[in-house]
Amino acid sequence: MINIPELLYIWYYKAPKIKNHTPRIIPEGQQEVEIFFSGKGFFEYEDSLLEVVSGTILWHTPGDKTIYMNDLEHPYECIVVAFKYENIRNMPRVSHWTDKSLLQQFISDILNEYHKDCPDMTKLACYVYGQLYWQSKAPDNKMPLHEKRSIEIQRVINFIEKHFAQNINIDNLSQVADISVPHFHSLFKKFTGNTPYHFIQARRLQEAKILLASTRLSVKEITLKSGFHDVGNFCRVFKHNNGVTAQEYRLRYTDKR
Incomplete structure (x- = not known):
């Protein structure tokens, strides 16, 4: 059974539009998870330079440095989750959340819960740590989208991520997926758990x-x-x-x- 550490805080970070900025050093008694959902950066890992993209999870313990190398054209954005550190690194330093729709829902869920008037921090800690534990320990884990249509639905999700601020309708999305509107609507809900709207x-x-x-x-x-x-x-x-x-x-x- 895993030991759920105390959740300290959750916040959003967007890298400034400069190539390198000052990294933070994780203080004693604390561990931080950077969950990337947009843009691109670079991270020094095991004597090489790792490209950090949407879905990358970086798990830091005391003394570790956070990411600080940035892509000027596409500055990275991430959610930072801090837990109390109990002298055991349970998670791999680097892993990847493969299913972007689940990642998007996870971020929405934890932000909504954290920003309530009186958030239940114990419940939230269990949910956040449990999800991160699952993704970090099984980085290739995906939703069971074994049907060939999963590729088309993922293409739609990527399209929404790039164009959500524009006027999008179901006709646009069905064209991106190359699926008829009625069939697309049911498939999208099956794969993501939500209607396109x-x-x-x-x-x-x-x-x-x-x-x-x-x-x-x-x-x-x-x-x-x-x-x-x-x-x-x-x-x-x-x-x-x-x-x-x-x-x-x-x-x-x-x-x-």
Whole structure:
């Protein structure tokens, strides 16, 4: 049985647009996981340079340095999860989350739970550590998408990741997959667990939360950048899914240092 360490914090990080920046050194008593979901960087690992892309998981223990080498055209973005360190490295230093749709859902789930008014940190620690343990120990683990259509669905997921801020409809997506609209809708839900509409909405909400917490953009600007286009609709959807308004979310989770 694995021992679930205490969860200290979860936060979002986007690399600055410079080639190299100062790495952080993990302090005593703490371990950090960098979960990459966008962009590209490079990491010194076992005397070689490892390319870090979406799905890469880096697990750091005290004294380790975080990633600091960046791709200028596509700066990397990651979720950082910190746990208390108990003198045992249970996880491999580098692993990979192969299924991007599951990774996207995982990130959305943990951010939504962490940013609740009174998050259950013990429950969240169990979920986060358990998922990371599974992915790190079985890096080739995938959803059971053995049908040949899995390639087309993954192509659609990649398309959504690149174009979620634009006006996307199911006709566009079915064309990307080269599958008829009715068949595409059922296959997409089977493979991802969500309808195309809810999958896109979840990605847009995630982007909005990141922008609210990490920029000074207005709610109107964030509405457009996250793909909602209508401020009134965005505000209603955001509050319905998060329990607070966009402005309340910003006040709670913007770094005030």
